[in-house]
Structures are given as C-alpha cells and as structure tokens.
C-alpha cells in the first residue's frame with residue numbers, strides 16, 4: 119500500500135492553514151488576556167509574525183526540550199507552512215513554553231480556561247450522570263457502554279478548538295453521530311483481560327471528569343485490571359491534562375460529596391490508595407514523534423497491554439498524521455504492532471481510517487466539514 123504524505127498546512131483552504139493563521143493568534147491573545155500581571159515580556163510570537171516562523175532548535179534547558187529538539191531535526195529552518203502540520207503545532211506549543219519561561223516558573227498559562235472548564239464540568243456532570251445506574255454492585259455491559267460513550271463525548275470539550283467557535287456542536291450525544299462503535303467487541307475483549315490498561319488522557323475539565331468516571335467503571339467491571347494514566351509534561355493544546363490538572367480534578371471530585379452516583383469517587387479514592395491507579399508522564403508527549411513500537415516501549419507499555427487512546431491529537435500520533443483515505447483499513451495504517459487499542463475520539467482534524475467507502479462519499483457530499491467540526495465520534499477498537 120502507498121504510504122500517503124503527512125497532512126500539511128500549505129494549502130490555503132487546509133485546516134492546518136486555518137489553525138496557524140486564525141487559531142494560533144487567538145490562543146496567544148487569550149494567554150495575554152488571561153494572565154494579566156504575569157510576565158509575558160518574552161512572548162514575542164505575535165510580533166515576529168506566526169506565518170513567518172521557521173522551525174528552530176529551542177534552548178535545551180531540560181530533557182523535555184532536548185527530546186523535542188531531536189524530533190524536529192529533519193525540519194530545521196523550514197517555514198511553519200512547509201513542515202508537517204503536526205510538527206508545526208508541537209513547535210508552536212513548545213515555543214510558547216519557552217517564551218513564557220514555563221520551565222523556570224512552572225505557571226500554567228492556560229489554567230484560567232482549564233479551571234473554568236473544571237468548575238463547569240463539575241456542575242454539568244451531576245446532571246449528565248443522574249440517569250446512570252446507581253447500583254455499583256453489579257456493573258453491566260450496558261453500563262460500560264454508557265461510560266464509553268460518556269468519555270467519547272467528553273472529548274468534545276476541547277478548549278483549543280471550541281473557544282474559537284464559542285460553542286460546541288449540537289446533537290453531540292445522538293448515536294448516529296458515532297461513525298464506528300466497537301463497544302461490544304471491546305467489552306468482549308476486556309472481560310477476560312488481565313493486567314494494565316494504559317489510558318492516554320487528553321483534555322482536562324469536562325473530558326477528564328468523564329474519563330475518571332470511565333476508569334471507575336472499568337475498575338469495578340474487571341477486578342483483575344489496573345489503570346496507568348498518561349498525561350502531558352507541559353501545558354499544550356490549551357486544555358491537555360498535566361499532572362497538576364489531574365490532582366486538581368481528583369480534589370474537585372472528592373469535594374463534591376453529593377455528586378451522583380454517590381460512590382464513584384470512593385472507587386477512585388480506594389483504587390488510588392491501593393495503587394490500582396497510577397499516573398505517569400514523559401517528554402515523548404510534547405515531542406513531535408509519532409507512536410511506534412519503540413516509543414510504546416519507552417512509555418513502558420508492554421506488548422499486548424491494552425491502550426485506551428483519548429482524543430484527536432493522540433489519534434493523529436498513532437497514524438503519523440498522514441493523509442490516509444478515510445476508508446483505509448485501520449490495521450493497515452496504524453504505526454504500532456504491539457497492542458490492542460481502543461480509540462475514543464471526536465473528529466477534529468483531517469484524518470480518519472476504517473470507514474466504509476460509501477460512508478465517506480456520503481459525508482463528503484452532505485457535510486463537507488465532517489472531519490474537523492467535532493460533530494462525529496468513534497469508538498474504534500484495533501486488535502493489531
């Protein structure tokens with residue numbers, strides 16, 4: 119099979135071009151707006167002009183930057199529109215961290231937005247969970263399916279995308295918006311799974327709360343599994359979960375004693391105490407490398423261990439952010455060979471695999487923005 123080129127932002131009407139020209143300046147302006155009083159003197163990214171940025175090595179103050187520098191080496195001195203869009207985005211977020219001196223002051227310049235999203239999430243979540251089963255003694259397959267859907271749509275709440283649009287898409291919870299639903303195949307597999315489930319987390323706020331709910335359900339449904347949650351080492355893509363966000367979120371859940379169903383926070387708390395849930399991060403996550411067997415090994419994911427992969431960016435990493443025709447079989451495009459993977463993702467960028475050709479043709483005609491508008495989701499289980 120021909121391997122397609124990376125997704126790029128060179129085309130005037132590409133999503134990448136729109137992101138670099140419209141979304142990046144908005145993200146920088148939001149940082150300035152939300153960090154009044156903080157030292158943003160070195161935030162010169164806008165003055166220099168984002169469109170004129172060239173990929174360059176950053177000051178290697180720690181292992182994180184050093185790995186990032188290695189990952190962009192093939193693209194040095196190239197213009198931001200000339201490199202793969204994936205590389206361009208990671209460069210933008212690393213440059214922000216450098217200019218905002220994150221490595222020295224540790225201040226998360228996206229925290230205002232993230233904290234607002236967390237308190238909104240805690241409000242919303244009680245209502246959304248109300249119809250869920252209250253009897254946690256008997257976790258049923260239906261309950262697991264519900265939790266998968268809940269965590270899938272949690273991925274809609276991406277602040278980098280929808281702060282610009284000001285609203286998330288409508289109709290997001292209707293089942294016809296799930297283009298692939300392998301929930302049952304996943305549950306069949308999970309039933310007899312023994313070992314660590316690696317959860318590659320995505321956004322903080324609403325999404326992380328929904329992910330923690332899913333984690334609680336999985337732990338109860340299968341007493342022989344443990345969870346290892348992987349988070350980002352620096353603030354990136356506006357709302358991506360860092361260690362600090364994880365801790366704040368768990369604290370916020372513990373504070374809301376009345377949140378139904380009453381006992382899911384106890385499940386989390388005791389699993390944390392018993393070390394059935396652990397947390398980790400790695401410089402890989404803020405590098406421009408894609409997933410491969412090598413990188414899974416670096417992340418201590420053993421061959422055969424189950425991965426739950428949240429979100430759009432992580433999906434792009436698994437498929438090297440290439441322009442795969444959307445009807446490419448998933449197993450043919452995925453870059454790793456060692457793990458069963460469950461992808462829970464709402465579509466927010468120009469990549470997709472595993473669809474029927476007729477579905478793809480229909481969507482292109484009826485909804486030209488179906489890949490990027492965040493209206494569609496997938497629960498896609500790959501057993502490769």
Ligand SMILES: O=P(O)(O)OC[C@H]1O[C@](O)(CO)[C@@H](O)[C@@H]1O
Pocket residue numbers: 137207273276278279320321355428429430431432434464466467
């Ligand atoms: O939070 P998620 O689901 O990974 O989405 C991040 C995605 O959002 C975007 O910033 C906009 O689509 C993409 O560039 C990126 O893939």
